Amino acid sequence: MKIQHNLGGIEGLAPINYEKxxxxxxxxxxxxxxxxxxxxLSNHLNTSTPPYPIEQVPTAFKSFWTWGHxxxxxxxxxxxxxxxxxxxxxxxxxxxxxxxxxxxxxQEELDTRTAEFLEDSAKAGAPLPxxxxxxxxxxxxxxxxxxxxxxxxxxxxxxxxxxxxxRVKNTFPVDHTRLPGQLRNTIATVVQVYEGAFTYFxxxxxxxxxxxxxxxxxxxxxxxxxxxxxxxxxLYYNDIFEVYLEAA
Amino acid sequence: xxxxxxxxxxGADREIYSAAKVKALESLxxxxxxxxxxxxxxILSYFETEMGPFNGAKLVARAWVDPAFKERLIADxxxxxxxxxxxxGMSGAEGEHMRIVxxxxxxxxxxxxTLCSCYPWPTLGLPPYWFKDPTFRARVVRExxxxxxxxxxxxxxxxxxxxxxxxxxxxxxxxPMRPAGTEGxxxxxxxxxxxxxxxxxxxxxxxxx
Numbered sequence: 340m341k342i343q344h345n346l347g348g349i350e351g352l353a354p355i356n357y358e359k360x361x362x363x364x365x366x367x368x369x370x371x372x373x374x375x376x377x378x379x380l381s382n383h384l385n386t387s388t389p390p391y392p393i394e395q396v397p398t399a400f401k402s403f404w405t406w407g408h409x410x411x412x413x414x415x416x417x418x419x420x421x422x423x424x425x426x427x428x429x430x431x432x433x434x435x436x437x438x439x440x441x442x443x444x445x446q447e448e449l450d451t452r453t454a455e456f457l458e459d460s461a462k463a464g465a466p467l468p469x470x471x472x473x474x475x476x477x478x479x480x481x482x483x484x485x486x487x488x489x490x491x492x493x494x495x496x497x498x499x500x501x502x503x504x505x506r507v508k509n510t511f512p513v514d515h516t517r518l519p520g521q522l523r524n525t526i527a528t529v530v531q532v533y534e535g536a537f538t539y540f541x542x543x544x545x546x547x548x549x550x551x552x553x554x555x556x557x558x559x560x561x562x563x564x565x566x567x568x569x570x571x572x573x574l575y576y577n578d579i580f581e582v583y584l585e586a587a
Numbered sequence: 588x589x590x591x592x593x594x595x596x597x598g599a600d601r602e603i604y605s606a607a608k609v610k611a612l613e614s615l616x617x618x619x620x621x622x623x624x625x626x627x628x629x630i631l632s633y634f635e636t637e638m639g640p641f642n643g644a645k646l647v648a649r650a651w652v653d654p655a656f657k658e659r660l661i662a663d664x665x666x667x668x669x670x671x672x673x674x675x676g677m678s679g680a681e682g683e684h685m686r687i688v689x690x691x692x693x694x695x696x697x698x699x700x701t702l703c704s705c706y707p708w709p710t711l712g713l714p715p716y717w718f719k720d721p722t723f724r725a726r727v728v729r730e731x732x733x734x735x736x737x738x739x740x741x742x743x744x745x746x747x748x749x750x751x752x753x754x755x756x757x758x759x760x761x762x763p764m765r766p767a768g769t770e771g772x773x774x775x776x777x778x779x780x781x782x783x784x785x786x787x788x789x790x791x792x793x794x795x796x
Contacts, residue, residue, distance in 0.1 A: 372627030452611035471623025484676025
């Protein structure tokens with residue numbers, strides 16, 4: 340269990356920082372845009388829903404990159420680093436590391452150019468290179484409009500029905516999970532069985548990644564927290580993949 | 588906020604380094620043909636003009652004046668979006684499967700993503716910093732009333748608080764209550780009252796905000 344998988348209910352934290360901006364520094368917009376472009380150009384999009392003619396898009400990007408990859412990178416971080424770094428600082432580290440690992444750029448190229456911008460304010464303030472094949476941008480915009488849905492048809496029978504009581508398995512995630520840690524080994528009620536089945540971008544060690552039912556579950560807070568920690572009159576809901584559940 | 592609080596602003600050296608590094612990365616990716624010189628700007632402008640909280644505000648305003656539309660919006664958010672005069676793509680990235688939950692005098696809803704920052708892009712755009720912050724994500728799932736109070740929303744204990752977390756593919760958002768004193772307003776006037784925070788459940792809608 341990593342602390343990033345188990346944020347829910349951590350005590351002793353500060354008041355909420357009510358910062359309403361999406362980006363607090365201009366540089367953050369750029370890494371958000373790079374990540375979104377990578378998702379829009381990912382090599383899996385020829386088999387996604389909807390499918391895209393991704394092999395015809397004239398980009399040098401030939402890798403598999405999704406939200407799942409970004410999340411897995413954040414979950415793999417040293418937890419002290421996870422909390423030290425601001426949101427988009429984590430993205431910048433993970434994404435630049437990915438481009439080096441996949442061989443698109445070298446660490447030396449990145450470091451050299453970063454140093455140039457730090458040392459020479461004229462270079463740092465100069466415009467970015469222009470040009471490139473506009474068909475790349477056409478694909479990026481199409482992805483934003485049409486998305487990448489994990490919903491699939493399902494011919495099986497969901498294991499649970501509305502009103503059933505279920506137990507969340509006591510799993511121990513390694514690389515990546517979509518099960519918040521505070522829910523392990525708790526009891527919940529099925530309030531909705533979503534139509535169809537939902538896959539994930541890739542198989543995880545804890546079992547998602549093939550199409551399976553997803554349930555809307557409701558928890559009474561006393562079924563998650565010690566009674567002294569429970570607020571009155573509240574319910575917690577989450578959408579949980581079937582593989583994480585067993586009959587209670 | 589505590590005195591001396593400086594929000595998410597970190598040391599200037601740290602920001603200058605990140606700015607240089609991201610510019611180095613983007614310029615190398617353009618030179619190597621991964622993206623074009625326009626790609627990032629096009630994405631950012633898409634969120635300024637096509638996918639943003641202005642869409643959610645129009646949907647809520649329509650729901651406030653048209654009860655039948657409100658029913659359809661709650662039953663099938665994506666289908667209700669398709670009825671609007673929106674750009675194509677309202678079921679696109681991070682909005683493939685959206686759901687809205689309605690605040691009433693008896694029930695107050697709030698959204699969170701404890702594992703990351705899942706958010707309904709087509710109706711709300713990109714999430715504000717507080718929503719992405721581990722402090723909010725850690726605290727709201729256990730003590731939503733205390734957290735709401737910090738945001739300025741005080742609820743009587745008779746109001747049921749429902750916290751909607753997103754660990755799979757549904758992207759949740761909130762239909763806030765229409766404030767009193769707005770009876771004669773047009774849909775456009777009503778839409779102008781809405782904030783992203785009201786549609787996330789951490790603010791109420793007021794006429795003179």
